Amino acid sequence: MCGIFCQLSLSPTTFEWDKTIYEHLKRRGPDSNQDLTVKDKYGTYQCVFSAHVLHMRGLLTPQPVEDDNGNVLVWNGEIFGGLPVMPKENDTAVVSQCLSSCSSPSQILSILSTVRGPWGFVYYQKAGDYLWFGRDFFGRRSLLWMFDAEVLTLTSVAAHEPDQSVWQEVPAVGVYRIDLKAAKESSTVTFEVYPWAHAGNDVMSTCIETISASLPSGCTAVINQSGLVLTSPVCPLNMSIPESLSGTEIHPHMYQSxxxxxxxxxxxxxxxxxxxxxxxxxxxxxxxxxxLPFENPDNSPPKNDRxxxxxxxxxxxxxxxxxxxxxxxxxxxxxxxxxxxxxxxxxxxxxxxxxxxxxxxxNESSNSKTDGAACRTSSPxxxxxxxxxxxxxxxxxxxxxxxxxxxxxxxxxxxxxxxxxxxxxxxxxxxxxxxxxxxxxxxxxxxxxxxxxxxxxxxxxxxxxxxxxxxxxxxxxxxxxxxxxxxxxxxxxxxxxxxxxxxxxxxxxxxxxxxxxxxxxxxxxxxxxxxxxxxxxxxxxxxxxxxxxxxxxxxxxxxxxxxxxxxxxxxxxxxxxxxxxxxxxxxxxxxxxxxxxxxxxxxxxxxxxxxx
Structure with missing residues (x-):
């Protein structure tokens, strides 16, 4: 797990940390702290990534992770199934490697649909100048967003500041993609949405309605034109209704012990x-x-019996x-x-x-141990x-x-x-x-x-x-x-x-x-x-x-x-x-x-x- 952060600027700006946010992120991930800034060669946009890692499994892998092609990943999650992760491997490295081989949205969606476990992520795809982000199907990892003065910020945790722009939780209805070049040209941010969906179910109309309730001011959201979706990791809810009650009448007080x-x-x-x-x-x-962290391969007792x-x-x-x-x-x-x-x-x-x-x-009447035990008051x-x-x-x-x-x-x-x-x-x-x-x-x-x-x-x-x-x-x-x-x-x-x-x-x-x-x-x-x-x-x-x-x-x-x-x-x-x-x-x-x-x-x- 870790605290992840990304700030996208559509105009020249000097990045400065909000001290409260930085301290919150650092407490989430005390084992490794690292920043990385990405700019396109034309100065169209700037992305500042920051990750604060809590080492949980495999070998410690500092983030942000940048691959040989210039793609950047900050990943706050655990892989409990779907993708193979060997004992000494770190799931962030595994996800980065899988995503780096993707050349189309459908391939990225296929990878994310496969993962079993909680996650929140931000991924910069250099080819095409795209920024991807989102949360798992249940939203088990936090991700917040805010857009202010042509700056979009995504973070695991924020800070409450009275009379300032309001943070919102990124709805866990799917994953999002931003075309960075298009955002620069229009000075607005459009989120292209790839929703979670059960096979055969139409969720497009309700998806945008859900997102709109927490959409940052100045941003828009649209369903991707290809109609691509993430496959739900769980089966649909059984909606069947019993034809009749049990043949034997149930008495309300029949089972109480x-x-x-x-x-x-x-x-x-x-x-x-x-x-x-x-x-x-x-x-x-x-x-x-x-x-758990790859520290006691022989199952030896933890230090100090903790x-x-x-x-x-x-x-x-x-x-x-x-x-x-x-x-x-x-x-x-x-x-x-x-x-x-x-x-x-x-x-x-x-x-x-x-x-x-x-x-x-x-104190006046209790001298014996028995009496003392009987009169002992309960804890507050x-x-x-x-x-x-x-x-x-x-x-x-x-x-x-x-x-x-x-x-x-x-x-x-x-x-x-x-x-x-x-x-x-x-x-x-x-x-x-x-x-x-x-x-x-x-x-x-x-x-x-x-x-x-x-x-x-x-x-x-x-x-x-x-x-x-x-x-x-x-x-x-x-x-x-x-x-x-x-x-x-x-x-x-x-x-x-x-x-x-x-x-x-x-x-x-x-x-x-x-x-x-x-x-x-x-x-x-x-x-x-x-x-x-x-x-x-x-x-x-x-x-x-x-x-x-x-x-x-x-x-x-x-x-x-x-x-x-x-x-x-x-x-x-x-x-x-x-x-x-x-x-x-x-x-x-x-x-x-x-x-x-x-x-x-x-x-x-x-x-x-x-x-x-």
Whole structure:
């Protein structure tokens, strides 16, 4: 992974770095920093490339990469399939070599359609004077754009500056090509769009409409005249509707416990869908926990017994399955970091007075160890996700007691939240700006930093995760009906309405979640990896009828993401298999630190006011 940057100037100009943007890019890629300027021989245009590399696999390859023909690539991605990458090879070098052999747009599209894994890129094709750029099908890597005074800037991360030109996320609807000579002649930039499309599906009309919503001022976008498209890496969503409900009437309170879930599992033990889900998910996790820097070819223990892989961990079904599968593919002597974030809630005055009174009574009446244990007060950071996280830790320890599970308690006070939001997080969340973006962005930033406490022999000590790879469970709820709004849609519109809701969820995940999360996690020089958005996983889930993935006639904690819950039981997990969905902003308790009257979709005034 890396921070990539390209500035295209259509008029003579002196390039100067925005210090905030440069620092953000540098934090994303601490292992190599390099710039390269390209000018055509007539002085028609100038492209300044910059890349800041986080070394993740193969041999360290500084970027920008310039080939023998003068083509330049900055690549922020990982190849988990599609193109062959040998153990000592770097995927940036592989992509550069493949693109350098392309002489037509169709060949470039063929290469990009083949890649399996997250990516964002900018590519200067010297022959023809073209600039290509774009994001993968799901938009798992951030790329922003802005056009101002005949200067187009593309960057992984930007900076929020009040009263200045607004950055926008590059829509993940396809890849874009700029004819640089034509842009110079007209003093405007036209993006020629090559959209993602399922074979046989017409997406041309909706593609431009989507792009127009975030098109930089002064730029235009047109579908390429040849009608070329990128082939979708996933199969179409199964839109089938059940002809009738199950022959047996379903009672809402029939399945509410682990034991009940086991009975349901027994009834489905010969179900092909259930038997196939573990191999598909397991392979997705394997690709992401074993694609690491070529540093320990003999699988020797990491220095200081530190983990290479961490998981955003709440103890809920999504993160528990990722942990259980990672355990199968990471050598037993290597620890796994479980990142659990909680925000401290201010105590009301009455509660403080009650606590003081209770403490006084405890000191007067409790002399024995037993009494002391009974009267011990809970931690101010015992947020819901902290409680379920500790319960999940015990399940994982029972699953593999030989593994060292570093459960990192990441405790955040309101003072630290306000400080880091002002200094860093507001810039990373930008250009998103809602209350929800603030809550999730802040929670994920602190979690990914990995600085907290771990418990050892009843004592706690300071600990900071060294893992460069962070697994996150995003994508499970969007595909398997995990949100409360899915139940609402199911109740009002049945299976047909639910299917359309799920199709919309996956279609907008790039603009709602993934760019933001990539910017926030990458700020720590770490890489977010999304096993539930692996192309094979999504294709598998898309192939199933909706009633095989979720049964919203069953109660919360069972019906939503039913397929995953049954999978959890097959993996040997316990109570976590029936935990209801809890949004991160509530589970970590960050939502209660701010204005309780806010709505998630409201513009967040804290983000606007805090940036400096």
């Amino acid at each position: 682990v034991k009940d879930l086991e009975q349901l599992l027994a009834s489905k033990e010969n179900n092909d869908e259930l038997n196939r889900v573990i191999p598909v998910l397991s392979e997705a996790v394997r690709r992401r926990v074993q694609s 983990a290479s892989v961490a998981i955003l961990f709440s103890g809920g079904i999504d993160s528990m399955i990722l942990a259980a599968l990672a355990d199968q593919h990471i050598p037993a002597h290597q620890p796994i970091d479980l990142l659990n974030v909680a925000f401290k809630l201010k105590e009301p005055k009455k509660q403080k007075e009650s606590a003081k009174k209770h403490k006084k009574q405890k 950071f015992d947020a819901p996700d902290r409680i379920t996280g500790k319960a999940g830790l015990k399940e994982l320890q029972n699953l593999n007691p030989e593994r060292r599970w570093n459960f990192i308690e990441i405790n955040v006070t309101q003072e630290e939240l306000q400080k880091m939001r002002q200094e860093r997080i507001c810039h990373l969340v930008h250009p998103l700006d809602t209350v929800l973006d603030d809550s999730i962005g802040c929670a994920v930033w602190f979690a990914a930093r990995g600085a907290g406490l771990i418990s050892e022999d009843s004592d706690q000590r300071l600990f900071t995760s060294s893992a460069k790879v962070i697994l996150t469970g995003i994508g499970a709820d969007e595909q398997l009906a995990g949100y409360s709004r899915h139940r609402v849609r199911y109740k009002t519109s049945g299976h047909e309405g639910l299917i359309h809701e799920l199709a919309m969820e996956l279609g907008r995940i790039s603009s709602r979640n993934l760019g933001r999360d990539d910017r926030v996690i990458g700020d720590h020089g770490k890489e977010a990896r999304f096993p539930y958005l692996d192309e094979d996983v999504v294709s598998y889930f898309n192939s199933l009828p909706v009633w095989e993935k979720a049964d919203l006639s069953l109660p919360r904690g069972v019906g939503e993401k039913l397929l995953l819950r049954l999978t959890a039981r097959q993996l040997g997990l316990g109570q976590s298999a029936v935990l209801p969905k809890r949004a991160m902003q509530f589970g970590s308790r960050i939502a209660k630190m701010e204005d309780n009257q806010e709505k998630a979709s409201d513009k967040c005034t804290r983000l606007f006011a805090s940036c400096k």
